[in-house]
Amino acid sequence: MALLSVDELSITFTGRGRRDIKAVSGVSFDVDQGQVVGLVGESGCGKSVTSLALMGLLPDRGVRLGGRAEFDGGDLLTMSQSRLRDLRGSQIAMIFQDPLSSLNPVVPIGVQVTEILSRHRGLKGAAARKEAAHLLDRVGIPDPTRRLKEYPHQLSGGMRQRALIAMAVACAPRLLIADEPTTALDVTIQAQILELLKELVDEEGTALLMITHDLGVVAGLCDEVNVLYAGKVVESAGRRALFEAPTHPYAHGLLGSIPRLDAPRGEPLKPIRGSINDRIDWADGCAFAPRCDSYTLECLSGAVELTEPREPAHHVRCVNPVLPAADVVGADVADADVADAADAAGADVADAADVASESPVAAAKKTEAPS
Amino acid sequence: MSLLELSDVQVHFPIKKGVFFDRTVGHVYAVDGVSLSVEAGQTYGLVGESGCGKTTLGRAILRLVDITNGEVVFDGTDLAKLPPEEMRRQRSRLQMVFQDPLGSLDPRQNIESTLAEGMEAHGIGADKAERRERILRILDKVGLPENSLSRYPHEFSGGQRQRIGIARALALEPDVIICDEPVSALDVSIQAQVVNLLEELQEELGLTYVVIAHDLAVVRHISDVIGVMYLGSLVEEAPSDALYAEPKHPYTRALMSAVPIPDPSVEDDRERILLQGDLPSPSSPPTGCRFHTRCPWKQDTLCDTERPVLTDLGDGHKVACHYAAEIAAGTVVRAGEAADEDDAKEGREPASVVAP
Numbered sequence: 001m002a003l004l005s006v007d008e009l010s011i012t013f014t015g016r017g018r019r020d021i022k023a024v025s026g027v028s029f030d031v032d033q034g035q036v037v038g039l040v041g042e043s044g045c046g047k048s049v050t051s052l053a054l055m056g057l058l059p060d061r062g063v064r065l066g067g068r069a070e071f072d073g074g075d076l077l078t079m080s081q082s083r084l085r086d087l088r089g090s091q092i093a094m095i096f097q098d099p100l101s102s103l104n105p106v107v108p109i110g111v112q113v114t115e116i117l118s119r120h121r122g123l124k125g126a127a128a129r130k131e132a133a134h135l136l137d138r139v140g141i142p143d144p145t146r147r148l149k150e151y152p153h154q155l156s157g158g159m160r161q162r163a164l165i166a167m168a169v170a171c172a173p174r175l176l177i178a179d180e181p182t183t184a185l186d187v188t189i190q191a192q193i194l195e196l197l198k199e200l201v202d203e204e205g206t207a208l209l210m211i212t213h214d215l216g217v218v219a220g221l222c223d224e225v226n227v228l229y230a231g232k233v234v235e236s237a238g239r240r241a242l243f244e245a246p247t248h249p250y251a252h253g254l255l256g257s258i259p260r261l262d263a264p265r266g267e268p269l270k271p272i273r274g275s276i277n278d279r280i281d282w283a284d285g286c287a288f289a290p291r292c293d294s295y296t297l298e299c300l301s302g303a304v305e306l307t308e309p310r311e312p313a314h315h316v317r318c319v320n321p322v323l324p325a326a327d328v329v330g331a332d333v334a335d336a337d338v339a340d341a342a343d344a345a346g347a348d349v350a351d352a353a354d355v356a357s358e359s360p361v362a363a364a365k366k367t368e369a370p371s
Numbered sequence: 372m373s374l375l376e377l378s379d380v381q382v383h384f385p386i387k388k389g390v391f392f393d394r395t396v397g398h399v400y401a402v403d404g405v406s407l408s409v410e411a412g413q414t415y416g417l418v419g420e421s422g423c424g425k426t427t428l429g430r431a432i433l434r435l436v437d438i439t440n441g442e443v444v445f446d447g448t449d450l451a452k453l454p455p456e457e458m459r460r461q462r463s464r465l466q467m468v469f470q471d472p473l474g475s476l477d478p479r480q481n482i483e484s485t486l487a488e489g490m491e492a493h494g495i496g497a498d499k500a501e502r503r504e505r506i507l508r509i510l511d512k513v514g515l516p517e518n519s520l521s522r523y524p525h526e527f528s529g530g531q532r533q534r535i536g537i538a539r540a541l542a543l544e545p546d547v548i549i550c551d552e553p554v555s556a557l558d559v560s561i562q563a564q565v566v567n568l569l570e571e572l573q574e575e576l577g578l579t580y581v582v583i584a585h586d587l588a589v590v591r592h593i594s595d596v597i598g599v600m601y602l603g604s605l606v607e608e609a610p611s612d613a614l615y616a617e618p619k620h621p622y623t624r625a626l627m628s629a630v631p632i633p634d635p636s637v638e639d640d641r642e643r644i645l646l647q648g649d650l651p652s653p654s655s656p657p658t659g660c661r662f663h664t665r666c667p668w669k670q671d672t673l674c675d676t677e678r679p680v681l682t683d684l685g686d687g688h689k690v691a692c693h694y695a696a697e698i699a700a701g702t703v704v705r706a707g708e709a710a711d712e713d714d715a716k717e718g719r720e721p722a723s724v725v726a727p
Binding site for chain 1: 420421528529530531558559560561562563564566567570585587588589591592611612615625626627628629630631632633634635636637638639643645646648649650
């Protein structure tokens, strides 16, 4: 039994006289002790709202929750507020994206850290202060006793994030939810924070739910990755499996569209066309279909289920998954044909390369049915 | 002769105190002696972390902030000394694309009016009809539909807004476009669209770019030459590929090793150079080499007393480090490599010099 088991979580925002907005629809994943699970997606895919729902931080009004989120024998979604208050901070803790706005600006760091210690661990006075200093030291804040007296604005961005992490780990939580913990930070500081999170997971066996848009961060940190698009998991796999063979066209496209520091220069990026606004309802078909290069009519004929097209534990929600290059010998030929045709038509070479660099499936389709 | 040449550009912001009489109590040394040259048709990438002065430098080129000292020579004229009216006229040749695509567009101005404003100011296009025709051509170039003309910024998505920003810059037919974090506010799938657009436009129109960004991978992708900034000055400048293949300045090395790469097999085997601490305040920069307080390769001599200058080590690879050659040769090693793990954590143990 996993530590946190989210089953068919759905979050709908409702409002009088307004159309319901399905932010998350049917997301399931498990997080085990000592495991790092990633929720990856672009803005508006529902990743942050998922974390808020798990923490019970969404307002009661105007939000409809569905599904279950089992943690330690209870359902986080239906749990009473008082029980949640006991869990939050002690068993489950959260790190937010913006370290400045998640700290109280008019209260010294020390008071904010000791607050948690006295609420959940019953520490008071000097003992609490000592423990707080110890915590700040643990997350790598130099001169912790002096820092305890300082206010958030006196700390640098990296230091604030460290203070937040110190507060999050104050009671040795079993589950840590990190919502874009490094997005607001510079890369060198990001590296420090990621290293710290890795240490926590390795040493304390904390389960970490990592919410991020940065695939680079995921590649270095997560064990399991769930890629979200428009409120649904479109691909979930172990990290190596996902990066070696991204199978959903969205995940595939996402990896193709990031410039890599170690890639040779000069090749144009392969962007995903359109934007997240071009989507259809999941009930009618694949929400990604309008932006997808390999969509067919089948994609638009009803809901698409998660399947395991290639190997177990690699789930993909797609009727035309991207196949690894070796499997599509035919498509290579088609690629060449397209390039030849373009050359013959007098188009310049860059254009031909453009066409050929589309996903093999798409290129194959174009030659089959030039519509 | 390069199209754009900066020599020893300094931008210092005074720190004022007092209610009635502004006393200057110090300066923020945002840009402190930067010299670089940008060739026509090329892309110069400026990278660095927040607070390193890259944005200020970009704005200084356009004189959107006052230059304290130094020269900005564009096509033979020193922009830093031009009278305001002549500078205004020069601006049609130097345009800027800003980071925040929504914040840099007037919410009450439709796209046609936004794009036509600059044209009117610079007398491009004889009448409204001709300007509209030009605008339509530009919209087509940046991939926006014709019906955008009468629409307002809020009706567009983030990526489209950035296209409008680019179109506005293109409307004046500039030679140089300074792009300040052109894609950092966009989602990754959209980033690639805008990066590709910038590259296509450069090829088609022969534009010269100065791209300012914190994302090393993006900069590497589109730049011919990259300058790495730290605390107001350039620490390394090299052709894009050379810089990546062999970063020579300790800061560049640390920066490169900190950038996550979306490939687990690469990530697992990578060596991270973790820097200690944070960026020092630009109002009281460290003596000597600006980076010596965080440098894992710091030596006992020179580093904290003498400020290194950018020196060419061959093939246009310029580094501002006293020990760049020794570090490259391996005769000067990092603190962590020589000392024990525990010592490395403690921080700045002076690196030991191993005799060659």
